[in-house]
Amino acid sequence: MGDEYGRTYGCRGLGTQRLRGGPAAPPPEGARSGPPRRAALAELTDDWLTGLFDAGGAGPRGVSLVAVGGYGRGELSPRSDLDLLLLHDGGDQGAVAALADRIWYPVWDLGLALDHSVRTPAEARKTAGEDLKVQLGLLDARHLAGDLALTAGLRTAVLADWRNQAPKRLPELQELCAERAERQGELQYLLEPDLKEARGGLRDATALRAVAASWLADAPREGLTDARRRLLDVRDALHLTTGRATDRLALQEQDQVAAELGLLDADTLLRQVYEAARVVSYASDVTWREVGRVLRSRAVRPRLRAMLGGGKPVAERSPLAEGVVEQDGEVVLARTARPDRDPVLPLRAAAAAAQSGLPLSLHAVRRMAAAARPLPTPWPAEAREQLVTLLGSGPSTIEVWEALEAEGLITRLLPDWERVRCRPQRNAVHIWTVDRHLIETAVRASELARRVGRPDLLLVSALLHDIGKGWPGDHSVAGEIIARDVAARIGFDREDIAVLATLVRHHLLLVETATRRDLEDPATVRAVAEVVGSQSTLELLHALTESDALATGPAAWSSWRGSLVADLVKRVSAVLAGDAPEEPEAAAPTAEQERLAVEAFRTGGPVLALRAQTEPGATEADNAVPDDPEPLGVELLIAVPDQSGVLPAVAGVLAMHRLTVRTAELRALPLPDGVEGSVLLLNWRVAAEYGSLPQAARLRADLVRALDGSLDIAARLAERDAAYPRRRxxxxxxxxxxxxxxxxxxxxxxxxxxxxxxxxxxxxxxxxxxxxxxxxxxxxxxxxxxxxxxxxxxxxxxxxxxxxxxxxxxxxxxxxxxx
The missing domain is CATH 3.30.70.260 (ACT domain)
Structure with missing residues (x-):
């Protein structure tokens, strides 16, 4: 039986010498994961543990074996640990200890993780009252063997305790969930998520069950069961493919897990995980909001009773917009609202909620989703204005948008949204899925709205700039086509549509040009000016560029990149104003550069100088290099007699010292009159990967050795490359x-x-x-x-x-x- 158990469910070394009872129940035909498999695994485990409990005859009286936690819910994955409670009435302690040994040791012998305890009902209740996690586990207690009445009595008492203590324990549970979310992040956005601990994962789904058991509030049930099942299915497949008890869906294992589940690829897998997590997260938001409302109402009720018979009546509803009111800290529909006759109502309610910083009521969103008529094409002006108001409301836009999306209203308003919804971005620079990145960009753009003459075009372009990522090919090219269609649908005129299309098509133009092209080259500036075409479009593109980068993640924007983009915008603006860029002339060397060149000629070797460069155009007075320079880095000046191999030698030495090169310029300075040859001058901006900058003397010593061939840079870098961290x-x-x-x-x-x-x-x-x-x-x-x-x-x-x-x-x- 043990071998079949191991083969079927992936468990470690289950031997026949420890298993008792009937043959293992095979999984359903063709089942790889899912509730039937988990139920079969739980049943098989139940039979085995019951056999251990009953071995040698009937167990002692007044004792029962109870499954708690995930095992109590029957949610055993192939490598799940076993949560067991040996419950006894306080009778024969020696018999209870012997029974515990008879059960625990075989489990340990098989290498299974075991979370166990031996307690009386009173001890179990006391421990639960002191430890919230123990109490949550006991809420899912399930009888396995022994005295059924003892188990039933504990279950009844624990549930009663939980309901009586709910006003105190639920805030503790909410705080526990918030702390875990802070540590683990949001499951719906992580490239390597923890299916159990991250926000929106299995822990949160279990917490929602506990809230429902308190009878104080309940979670939105639509889709929640399916979301929980999907996360459990993925965890099953993860255990089977890795052979480990892990909940983290690592990058290198996602293709195998997808194949185990019969999915097309890892992106399809992640999208399903994200969709499930989004359902759990939204249900959590709604549920905890309801818990807070109920607890507040309980606290206020006694004071209201004291006020009965006198004083002014308490205002229950405050108008926010046509058909929209505030009630109990939420945005709800007015009693006279008619979603079936007012197609703009969903956008008006969403804009009012975002502007007031309040959540949209679940009931209101569902009512609008069920009854609201589609908007005509093109949209009326009010609908477009309400969309712009929603996008320009700052951080509160996010929660409102998610509420609309949870009930399908976003894809009804913008059908193209479906292709980017929950779409992962396999780029370490991006911290959000495509859809959340678009909303984050709109939030960032709202902070820059005063910088542009057409904030409506800025906000809509922020929403649409990556909309093409749901299609094959260059997402900017595909996005331009989609943006034209969407802009026409929501009612922009022909000129505005052309501007939006340009913004979406070229939303990467400024940052890519500024960081990868020579801004002193007139061809660079002219090329950007030809694409942009007008000062107003340049203004919008500048704001969109910054918003996009800030919404991408901390690695995508810095003061250095910002200064380069600003410099490019200034040059392009001059061209658009009619000032033709002049062909650059070789700049005369500065006094310091001449000094370095003369020193290099005199010594016949390299001369180095490090200088802080904290702001564009810093003067030569800033010669000291701080231990922690600002993000713009440090200017490194090197003068060396002209010879072959200078570039690879300098780059190699800087790499050895863990210096990152941001910009680099090389030029040849002629030697004084009558002297043949020249001196190479390198003006580079560098920054330390971590730690402090090396001393110039150390860099010079290594550069001298690199140039004369006594320092094997390739070998030294090969050693580092071998130890360079890469994901397996x-x-x-x-x-x-x-x-x-x-x-x-x-x-x-x-x-x-x-x-x-x-x-x-x-x-x-x-x-x-x-x-x-x-x-x-x-x-x-x-x-x-x-x-x-x-x-x-x-x-x-x-x-x-x-x-x-x-x-x-x-x-x-x-x-x-x-x-």
Whole structure:
């Protein structure tokens, strides 16, 4: 029996010597997971434990074996632990101890996790009164063997205690849920979620059962059972595929879990998990709000009784908008509201709720979902205005939007929303699903609404800028098509539709150009100006760019990126105003640069200077380097006699010292009159990955060794690369190298997209040196684990490379990075 148990359910080493009773019950035909399998596993476990309890004849009187917690609910996954209570009436202690040994030791022998206790009913109730988690476990107590009356009596007493103590214990339970959510995050947004502990997971579903058992409040039941079942199914598959008792759905295991469940891929799996978690989270929000309302009403009721017979009547309802009122801290429909005759009512109620910072009543949302008529196409002006008001209400927009979405009203208003709803983003930079990111962007955009002349276009573009991620291909291209359709449907005129389409199509233009292109190159500025077309669109695109980045996550925006984007916007604005950008002239070296060049010529070796650069345009007076520089980093000046291998040597030394390169410029300064040759001047902005910056003397010493060949940078970086943290089972996409044609008239722009790793710039520099080109400047950008770098290269004579030569260099570089 034990071998069959193990084969069928994935349990560890169940041997026949410890199992008693009948043969194992096989799972239903074709069942991989689901309630039938869990029920069969619970029944099999029940039979085994009952056999242990009854071994050697009837057990002692006044004793029962009780399953509690998840086992009590019959929710056993293949690697679940067993929660057991040996309940006794306080009789023969020796017999009870012997019985406990007879049950516990076989469980331990099989390597099963066991949470056990031996208590009298009074002890169990006392412990439950002191420990909320124990009380929650006892709410699901289920009799297994022995004295049934003893178990029934405990269940009755525990439920009575729970209901009597609910006003005190439910706030404790709510606080426990909030603390767990703070630690574990929200299941509906995490790329590697904990199915049990994260907010919206199995713990919260169990908490909702406990609230319902208190009779004080109840959760919205529609969809909750299915959501709980889906999370349990995923946990079953996770246990089966990993062979471990884990609740964390790690990235490297998601494809296997999806296959075990018969799903298309890992994204489909995550989307189902997110949808289930969203149902549980929304039910939790509504339930805890109802608990708070009931507890407040109980506290206020005695004071109201004292006021009966005199004083002013308590105002029950306050008008908020046409057909919308506030009642008991929620937004509800007025008694005269007619959703069946007022198609704008859902948006009007949502806007009123968001503007007042109040939640939408569950009853009101469901009534509108059931009765509201579809909006005509195009929408009336009031509907469009109410949507803009909702989007511009700040953080309170999120809760209201989620309430509408929970009852299907969002996809009814915006059918294209269905493709982005609960869609995961497999990018470490993004902290939200696609749909939540769009709402977060609108929230951020509402903070910038005073910066633009058309805040309505800013808010709607924020809502739609990533709407194309639900379609194949470039999401910006697909999004432009969708944005045109949506904008026309909700009633914008032709000119506004064109602006919204431009914003969606080019929402990444400013940040990508600012971080990957030479802003001193007139071609860069002209290209952006041609796309944007007008000052008002540039103004909107600037605000959308910042809102999008801030809503993405902390890694997507910084004061450094913000300063680059602002610089680009200033230059483009000048062009749009009619000021043609001038061809850049070689800037005269500063006094410090000349000093470094002369010192490098005199010593014949590299000379370095580190200088804090906390704000754009910082002067040379800031020579001290603080231990913790601001996000703009530190300016690193290096002068070295012109020779081959300088770029890979500098990049390698910086990588060895864990310095991140943000921008880099290289130029040759001629030596004094009558002296042949030149000095290379490197002006780079760097920042420490962590810790403090290294001393300039240490950097110079290593650079000297790198240039004379006594320091094997490749070997040192290979050692680090071997220890570089990578997720087991995650294979990075291959690098991609392209030539950005027409990006500059002064140089050839080669773009590199690759997995970030120590020494990547060193490898690129070596490959470009080998190809015989010179790097004029480079613009690096790291987004999560992805490096997106642009290199401005020239030939030996200083001009752009011919087309075929540029393509050859790009192919050679890509081949080098692939090996």
């Amino acid at each position: 089972g995650v294979v990075a996409p291959p690098p991609h190298v392209t030539v950005a044609s027409a990006a500059s008239h002064l140089a050839t722009v080669i773009e590199v997209r690759a997995h970030d790793a120590p020494g990547l710039l060193h490898r690129i520099g070596r490959a470009l040196e080998k190809s015989g080109v010179r790097v004029r400047s480079m613009h690096v950008s790291t987004l999560g684990a992805n490096a997106v770098d642009a290199f401005y290269v020239t030939g030996t004579r200083g001009g752009p490379l011919p087309g075929e030569e540029a393509a050859t260099v790009a192919r050679a570089l890509e081949e080098t990075l692939r090996t």
